[in-house]
Amino acid sequence: MRQKGETLELETNVREGTVVTFAGGSLCEEATVTFATPRDGGWLVLVDRSPFHPESLSWPDQPGDHGTLTFPGGEPHAIVDCLTGLVDPDRGILLTDAEAIAASRSGASLQAVVLHVVRSEVDMGNVVGQRARLDVATDRRADLSLQHTGVHVAALTLNRCADRFWTKDKPERDGLGFANLDKAAVTRSSIDTERSVDTYRIGKSLRKKGFDREAFLSALPDVEDAMNSHLRGTWLGASTPARVSPPEGRLDGRRIWSTTLDGIEISIPCGGTHIDDLSRIAEISVELEPIEDGFMLTTRTRGR
Known part of the structure; x- marks a missing residue:
């Protein structure tokens, strides 16, 4: 992570946008974790493939899905929100929140990613590369x-x-x-x-x-x-x-x-x-x- 002026930038190895399956009605997917960072007492987790619908940056009409993230043999971790972030495909810099909104209006060539907001006290600093199951709250x-x-x-x-x-x-x-x-x-x-x-x-x-x-x-x-x-x-x-x-x-x-x-x-x-x-x-x-x-x-x- 680095601070550049007033803009918070997260350094990642992510170079591509998230593949999403919510449009087809999917409620569950197996995926690989591509990035995780602490956020507000929990974690912000990115995966390569997700059934979760995130709140949009440009037209935030429908809120993000809720659900769970589960690693093999482990207990489910609650996903309490789902947002949209932007990643620079050349540098892997991830923008979130206000920085992502501003960048989405700039016309810059960025890739959209699903940001799963996970509420968990478990240290997820070493989960990148691991497989996980994502389940959307169906009701x-x-x-x-x-x-x-x-x-x-x-x-x-x-x-x-x-x-x-x-x-x-x-x-x-x-x-x-x-x-x-x-x-x-x-x-x-x-x-x-x-x-x-x-x-x-x-x-x-x-x-x-x-x-x-x-x-x-x-x-x-x-x-x-x-x-x-x-x-x-x-x-x-x-x-x-x-x-x-x-x-x-x-x-x-x-x-x-x-x-x-x-x-x-x-x-x-x-x-x-x-x-x-x-x-x-x-x-x-x-x-x-x-x-x-x-x-x-x-x-x-x-x-x-």
Whole structure:
């Protein structure tokens, strides 16, 4: 480890990004430990291959998985968080936390790695090169996946029900042909095991593109009713497979969530985890709330 100005750099032998399998629904993998360092009374552990979904640097909507790390013949160590780090493939320098966020915005050629935050009093200073088993907490993963799928379905419903408030030629459309208000206006998304909250800003640029802000906000209760009515009446119940592809690859690779709605193949870029069939959803309900610069969408998804 070395201190350079105010930037903390960790020296490692890691030169490649982590291969991740969460997109395909994996909950367990055997892997080789590539780096370990003390962190806040526990350990920060890197492996070459992981089923764990880490919180993203660029769009931290879905929190990191929890679970366990187990060495052969040993007791499981709790993984209490999972983050994204960046490693320089030429020097092996690892950046974490604020340094990683800043570097991710710089355009530098870095590799993304999964940072497993391990709570353990065991000295892991000599575990590099050892094989280990990584197990994701299944109930938490299932709950987050359910809510994340609900986010996408609710966003498509928002686009449909807000389409009439565009007064000019519509901007980019979603896969169903409606103006993509979700993509144009969302500024923040937060997903937990029971709900999601998305924040939307309706600023001058959106109004110049032809979105009637005042009419939309004044009709917010009606839009909420229309969304809930649509969500009760269509899309849920029948078997509708959904997937994230590719199911395996480097952490910084592009991933796409896709399903079929109204007979149309829908594809949305997404680096999170999801349920594999919309029939697993019993109900999606939404609430819309005006805020100073726009509105908030709260989505609750209940499974079967």
